[in-house]
Amino acid sequence: MAAPTVYRSLTRFPVLHKSILAECPKTFINVQPCRFKQSIVFKKKEERKAAGSGPQAPIEKKFLRDTPLHSVYIVDDYPPQPFTLEECFTMHKEAAQPAMTNTLHAQVYADILLDMSTLKKTKFMKNVRGLLDFPHKFIHGQKKTYMIFSEDQKDVELAKAKGAQYAGGDDIFNYIKQNLIRREDIEQCDFVLSTPTMAVKLMGIKPILQEMLPSVKNGCVFNNLAETLALYEQNVRFKSIRESDAVGHMQVPFGQLNQDLPQIKDNFKYLTKCLNDLKPSGGFMKELYVIAPPSAERFMLTKTEHAAEKAKSKKQQSKQETEDDDEDEEE
Secondary structure, three states, X not given: OOOOOEEOOXXXXXXXXXXXXXXXXXXXHHHHHHHHHHHHHHHHHHHHHHHOOOOOOOOOXXXXXXXXOOOOOOHHHOOOOEEOHHHHHXXXXXXXXXXXXXXXXXXXXXXXXXXXXXXXXXXXXXXXXXXXXXXXXXXXXXXXXXXXXXXXXXXHHHHHHOOOOEEEOHXXXXXXXXXXXXXXXXXXXXXXXXXXXXXXXXXXXXXXXXXXXXXXXXXXXXXXXXXXXXXXXXXXXXXOEEOOOOEEXXXXXXEEOOOOXXXXXXXXXXXXXXXXXXXXXXXXXXXXXXXXXXOOOEEEEOHHHHOOOOOOOHXXXXXXXXHHHHHHHHO
């Protein structure tokens, strides 16, 4: 009597009886069910072999020399060559003459790569932002957005007339607490300004505002809104963007090509001093390129031009970082 056929649940394939399996060729039993598994295992082995046993080191680009022998050379054959600020400005200005691109009104930017690390290996700097009051003014054309807290209705009306994204008192404060205004919405604003009274209340939402919390130290607490807005519109905004935990990026205008070289140097000196003061351990600016859009040229600046004037000792650095942490906790 033949063995009854038993089917697997929810399938059309029968379960083979032992007597039937005994009559089947061994090649069918051993090879047929394993061919897909073996192919997958073989493929994974090949992938591991191709990838190597460990992480591969980045391929270093080989150059002919560190510095070119002549003034005309193929750029790809040499590493980026550093220039002084005077050389960068002169080259950009020559390319912007009316006979060429005719862009002498273009702004000169510092394209900066930032080192966000601190003395503690597991701690990194927060994003930095603020205003720059350059000694020599120029047309920067920046449009700034604000979130303004004030209990005075006149301030609220003035803020709305100036185009503030959010303006109010307890109502805006409650919207943030109820998550009707989210952290992503706040980050779209360049600055959060507040009266002294509202600044005390905003301590309750410090985890949401984080580094944008108004304080006397960052200059975002005002007594006269009209004067404060006029000052903010006149000056130049800077803001860092985090590319990783330890690396940030920033582009800041510090002049125009139609300005004199001494004015450009004064503005650049002021810029580097303000940024270097933000990091007590020094070495805040890793690389700096001078650019002048719409030109695509990028000229690397020598490190001596943007290095901190005098590095502090590790003891002083650690003390200042601890003081900054204490101030953040008090806020």
